[in-house]
Amino acid sequence: TPDISLANVKGHLNQLQQIANANGGNRAHGQPGFKASIDYVKQKLDAVGFQTEIQSFSYSGRTGYNLIADWPGGQADQVLMAGAHLDSVSRGAGINDNGSGSAAILEVALEVARSGHQPDKHLRFAWWGAEELGLIGSTHYVDELSSAERARIDGYYNFDMVGSPNAGYFLYDGDNSDGTGSGPGPEGSAQMEGVLEDYFGSINVATRGTDFDGRSDYGPFIRVGIAAGGTFTGAEGRKTSAEAQLWGGTAGQAYDQCYHASCDTTSNINDTALNRNADAIAYAMWTLGGSESANDF
Numbered sequence: 001t002p003d004i005s006l007a008n009v010k011g012h013l014n015q016l017q018q019i020a021n022a023n024g025g026n027r028a029h030g031q032p033g034f035k036a037s038i039d040y041v042k043q044k045l046d047a048v049g050f051q052t053e054i055q056s057f058s059y060s061g062r063t064g065y066n067l068i069a070d071w072p073g074g075q076a077d078q079v080l081m082a083g084a085h086l087d088s089v090s091r092g093a094g095i096n097d098n099g100s101g102s103a104a105i106l107e108v109a110l111e112v113a114r115s116g117h118q119p120d121k122h123l124r125f126a127w128w129g130a131e132e133l134g135l136i137g138s139t140h141y142v143d144e145l146s147s148a149e150r151a152r153i154d155g156y157y158n159f160d161m162v163g164s165p166n167a168g169y170f171l172y173d174g175d176n177s178d179g180t181g182s183g184p185g186p187e188g189s190a191q192m193e194g195v196l197e198d199y200f201g202s203i204n205v206a207t208r209g210t211d212f213d214g215r216s217d218y219g220p221f222i223r224v225g226i227a228a229g230g231t232f233t234g235a236e237g238r239k240t241s242a243e244a245q246l247w248g249g250t251a252g253q254a255y256d257q258c259y260h261a262s263c264d265t266t267s268n269i270n271d272t273a274l275n276r277n278a279d280a281i282a283y284a285m286w287t288l289g290g291s292e293s294a295n296d297f
């Protein structure tokens with residue numbers, strides 16, 4: 001599976017920062033920086049052959065958007081999704097939250113095209129609006145799916161904050177192995193976590209489970225029984241001394257001291273964490289996407 005270029009991912013983050021700078025400093029729901037960012041991502045995907053669609057919704061008197069990008073081919077009834085919220089809070093540019101996940105899945109999608117990848121499953125990428133106001137865009141998407149369309153989605157991977165400066169390596173605990181959150185996720189979630197675990201194992205990075213409680217855009221998916229997974233490098237929580245032993249960084253400090261703050265800029269990124277997570281996303285999409293139907297889950 002491909003090695004995702006950190007330089008390319010950071011290039012997208014620089015573009016998102018510049019778009020924010022030129023549009024009042026953020027990508028918040030209903031603000032011009034959000035739509036300009038959607039257009040940036042869409043134009044990259046259109047140029048390499050994705051089928052893209054902007055889904056509009058209305059929330060608190062303003063129009064929001066999801067961007068859905070389908071890679072042509074694969075089994076139409078075996079859809080593997082990856083998504084990230086593209087909106088920020090209004091306080092700042094939201095480069096770790098969630099430029100990081102947005103840029104990482106964008107580069108993975110572009111690599112699918114570049115390599116002419118033809119997986120067995122049908123790949124779909126999504127950039128959500130208005131996550132920060134309560135998972136509004138992703139909830140709208142799931143609500144609008146017919147039951148037939150829902151049934152075709154085999155799994156959804158979510159990436160929200162994957163470059164935290166004082167990073168942890170957390171996986172949504174789909175198998176409830178760490179006893180976090182509300183118990184195991186829908187059938188298939190454990191396997192989705194297992195694939196990510198395998199990747200981090202292969203680079204000798206330990207992982208820990210994190211709550212599978214719906215505090216990001218996978219929430220609407222698991223609520224309707226769709227398998228989900230994903231990675232997370234931490235938000236306002238503080239790194240424990242055991243975690244600092246495991247991963248380095250600073251015990252007693254927040255994983256991201258700029259969480260939801262104006263200092264969440266391109267300086268607020270841990271390159272190592274971002275690089276590892278981007279490669280993990282590619283590994284998971286290639287592995288579960290399969291090249292033959294042996295990968296049913």
Ligand code: PHE
Pocket residue numbers: 097131132160161215216217232235
């Ligand atoms: N969804 C939270 C936010 O955007 C961050 C978060 C991501 C929290 C993943 C927990 C797990 O602010």
Ligand code: ZN
Pocket residue numbers: 089097132260
């Ligand atoms: Zn946030």
Ligand code: ZN
Pocket residue numbers: 085097098131160161
């Ligand atoms: Zn977020």
Ligand code: ZN
Pocket residue numbers: 172173174175176177178193209
């Ligand atoms: Zn687990």
